[in-house]
Amino acid sequence: MKARWAWWLAALVLVAPAAAAARPLRVGSKAFTESVILGEIATGAVRSAGVEAEHRAALGGTRLLWDSLVSGAIDVYPEYTGTIVEEILAGDGFAPGQSSAQDRDRLASALAARGVGMTAPLGFDNTYAIGVLGDRARALGVSHISDLRAHPELTFGFSNEFMSRRDGWPALRRRYDLPQANVRGLDHDLAYRALRAGTLDATDIYTTDAEIQRFGVVPLADDRGFFARYEAVVLYRVDVDRRFGPEAVAALQRLAGRIDAPTMVALNARAKIDRVPEPEVAAAFLKGQGHLSVAASRRQPWRAIAARIVEHLELVGLSLLAAILVAVPLGVLAAKRRRLGQPLLAATGAIQTIPTLALLVFMIPLFGIGTVPAVAALFLYALLPIVRNTHAGITGIPQHLRESAEALGLPPGAILRRVELPLASPLILAGIQSAAVIDVGAATLGALIGAGGLGQPIFTGIRLDDVGLVLAGAVPASLLALAVQALFELAARLVVPRALRAPKAR
């Protein structure tokens, strides 16, 4: 029985990459609204050219999308020239700020060397700017970035990506000699609310952000010419032509020059301020552009949540099952071979210290994006509590009981099965229970690498500033954790021997 499950699991891991060969063209997008809209538009354009395509929306940041593109987990995603120069090709001698046709050719050939093609610019430049609330800017007398030097007491909050980019905060501070020490990273979509609430004085904004008008934010003039140009383009793998026919890339190329800055701000505002789902925003745009009308599929909200719960349970169930099959034997081994035990416990403990998101990202080069890497990461997370509790359960058996079993003449396997595992079962089950609860929580982050689950509505909700959507993910996730807790209390009644359950009545 156990062996059969192990085979299934091995088969799953082996077959998953092979199955990718026959899949539809896969478009990715970054985890912010504009990228999702562009991803939706690219998907729609490819579909209307007769190529089957799917959109893995809001996967994560630049590094994740680029790695996914190069590894073939996705085929297409929207990007910005400044990001390509500063982040992706960093160190290849591309000076920021240039965007002549010549420079674009050099950029294109550098990308081609990596097996990636680039469309002509889509028509707008979404560069970074430093934004301050209009009233606040007037009160401080600030209109240029260099004016900020006179106000070292200001609080800055930047998107996590901007904090760490080569052309982000550290370089900006050096260029302008900015004195502010109170600087922190946060989600881009939360920054506008923090500005309005007064907890932040300045943040990084994109020049096509829908909120600029809505919140009355003023972009400060870049008087030292620091920020590069960020012209939107679409990147695609050069093997798309071979795998999906020339129509796909041709359809993407036709988007060039079709989206100017006011159009993009309007599309962003439709999605973020009017709360129109991105697929509909994109479909309306494409229809206006004379593409075949592409029906934006819209699922019933409750059916959608049910599907997310199923995905979530799949992530937790598969990873937990694999973890039990691996961790219980490991725990037994750690208890039996002391020299192996300490390194084993230390290793599983070390995995636990890796932040969940980082662990998920580490899985991408190995397993691509989607369910498999998420399950792998959750599996690794679930190991520690189970290994540790199995080890503690077995080593905690009193010596006279172990020797009584030995003295009966039982072989080691029978001692393990009939004496040690039953005596350790309450602790082992408690370990599995905490692993399950950890996994239910951590699985929400799976949405960031395209694994779906209840994190999907949570992150979409944060992106769109839609509390209802956040709750639609968060509430079922909490209930699920409670349900798992209850389930294990029930399981304890079945697995743990009767005499070990009640407190000893002696």
Add this chain to the structure above:
Amino acid sequence: MDDDQTPPILRLEAVTKRFGAVSAVQATSLGVRPHRTTVIIGPSGSGKTTVLRLMLGLLRPDAGRVLHREVALDADGASGLRRFRAETGYVVQDGGLFPHLSATDNVTLMARHLGWTQGRIAARVTELTALVRLPGDALGRYPHQLSGGQRQRVALMRALMLDPGLLFLDEPLGALDPLVRAELQDELAEIFQRLGKSVLMVTHDLAEAAILGHVIVLMHEGRIIQQGSIDDLVRRPLSPFVTRFVRAQRRFDGARAEGRL
């Protein structure tokens, strides 16, 4: 009393066992005679339990050999040791019963592992229940639901289940109150007599040793000081320690003899 000169069924040959820097047993030789009860007695830390655990193969000697019918215990590896243990029964102070198994399941665990038939198991359990005088309703209970005396009776049943030739008991009555203890001492003497087992038992109580033992082995600081009958120890002590140990255990007799009671 001990005029039986048949060779020992199990013996230590110049065995030394150290725990870290402490020598628990030093160059000790000792035999268990067939169909006789050998009782090791001595103060705490004298090495008596270590001798018993060495003879069961639960500990390996640092020097010397443990011989079963003149063959080294570990001569045939782990499986040989397991065959030896199937021919032995073992009872520890608080029974060593598995808390997750009922009395019956404790008793029949090894027989079930060996694939005995239901009928054979049931017949043997009935026989043993009568032998150790266990109330029938105790069989379905878990160890924590049994009295101390009942636990020891169940442990004895478990040890006797496969009808082993050798029986090891480590302070089997040590945790019982005096009345139950006295009752079980008499019953054990009768059972050993009736079954004719070769028994090795550890106790710290001289009266218990006198009631149960054909041979009494007095240990002190890892060495055997004297072995023989209770009469030998009382009348012909080989060292002042023997006299002191016997006196300390017979203060009631001494007090009566001096007219203090």
